[in-house]
Amino acid sequence: MDQFDPPSPHKRLALLHDLYYAGVCIGVLKYDLSSNCLSLIDGLPVEDVFADATRLMAMKDNNLDLAHVDRxxxxxxxxxxxQNGVASWIQRIIIDLNNLLPVRNPNRRLKLIGFVEGTDIIFVTIDFGVYEINLKSLRWKTIMKTESLCPLIPYMSLYIPKEKVIPNEATH
Known part of the structure; x- marks a missing residue:
């Protein structure tokens, strides 16, 4: 390996069951949390992997997916x-976002900024807005109007444990 591009939260990360995936410039590092085993998945289906154009995602179908935007x-x-027992990248869909989103300047580059784990929802930014896109229905909605936004981590839920109650009658 001549180059090493360390994983970072601003790049391509995904957690699927006990497997942690981190995108690096030469492929995808796969770390199995249950066996402490590290391996490399090479042969990404895209050549130009930019931090804001490519995302690894844990989607609704429990597969590791890769989304990439080119313009x-x-x-x-x-x-x-x-069928031969070898895992490989299979192209699922190609979406022309120019016909889907309200793009004012088609020469601007769209950026992938996040996804909702375990769903078919991604977030992109272009022009002066952040958009949520459902990949199954191809419906979208404006999340916010902003000029630039780095990675987006959607808030799903928050767990607050019950306070421990110590009875007054406890004797020591």
């Missing part, structure tokens, strides 16, 4: 096991 086109691949 205003979104490509989505899924890592699936073939």
């Amino acid at each position: 205003l086109t979104l490509y989505l691949w899924s890592r699936q096991m073939r």
Whole structure:
């Protein structure tokens, strides 16, 4: 390995069951949390992997997916096991976002900024807005109007444990 691009929260990360995936410039590092085993998945389906144009995602179908934008086109691949027992990237969908989103300047580059884990929802930013896109229905909505936004981590829920109650009658 000549180059090493360390994983960072601003890049391509995904957690799927006990497997942690981190995108690096030469492929995808896969770390199995249950066996403490590290491996490399090479052969990404895209050549130009930019931090804000490519995202690893844990989607609704429990597969590792990879989304990549090239200008205003979104490509989505899924890592699936073939009949011969070898896992490979299979292209799922190509979406022309120019016809889907209210794009004012088609020469601007769209950025992938996040996704909702375990769903088919991604977040992109272009022009002066952040948009949520449902990849199944192809419906979108404006989340906020802003000029620039780095990675987005959607808030799903918060767990607050009950306070421990110590009875007054406790004797020591």
